[in-house]
Amino acid sequence: MTEIRTPRLLLRRWSDDDVVPLSEINADPAVMHWTGDGSPLDPDATAGEVERWExxxxxxxxxxxxxxxxxxxELIGAVGLSVVADDLPGLPSDVEIRWRLGRQFWGQGYASEAAQAALEFALQDRGVDRVVAVVRVGDHASANVAEKLGMAAEREITHPEQGHALQVYAIDLTEYAA
Known part of the structure; x- marks a missing residue:
């Protein structure tokens, strides 16, 4: 089982016991505002999300x-890696880093701490050469996390279905190692 420990956090695989606390996080409109179409997720959608992640x-x-x-x-959220959705233009098979934490855990550095561990896991343990973060324009907190990871703003794209502007941040192995 893959686990990563940071000074304050444990990053691990999902269990059935995680669906209820993640459902509570996903039900918060403030948490989901910058995610997907901005709609909260119900427990069934959350269970499907965990299943897809596994x-x-x-x-x-x-x-x-x-x-x-x-x-x-206590489960505080989800942070990790995913192959970029096929519908996002110009990002063929890139690996994306994502984060979503419960609102009560914002502003404490947890997203940056977990994302740094996930980025290191991608570049050093899994042999990924390049990682992107796709951040909705206006989501200043997520843009700040991407910049703390050493990622540089690369270009802006438009989500083909939802129509909102997305900023693509990127880092590759040579930039990370420097």
Missing amino acids: EEWDDEGFGQFAVELLGSG
Whole structure:
């Protein structure tokens, strides 16, 4: 089982017990505002999301991690890697890093801490050469996390279905190692 420990967090694979606490996070409109079409997810959609993430782990050797606080074991969200959706223009088979934390965990550096561990996992353990972050324009908190990871703004694209502007940040292995 793949696990990563940071000073405050445990990043691990998903279990059935994670669906309820993740459903609570996904039900918060503020959390989901910048994700997908901005709609909260119900428990069935959340269970499907976890199932897809676990399938990606099996298929790709990486995926979204369940993120929990080391001290309490409380699930605080999801951070990890995914192959970019086919519908996003100009990002063929890039690996994307994503993060989503419960609102009560914002502003404490958890997203950056977990994302840094996931980025290192991608570039050093899984042999990924390039990682992107696709951030909705206006989501300043996520843009800040991408920049803390050393990612550079590369270009802006438009989501083909939802029509909103997305900023693509990127880093490759040579930039990460420098």
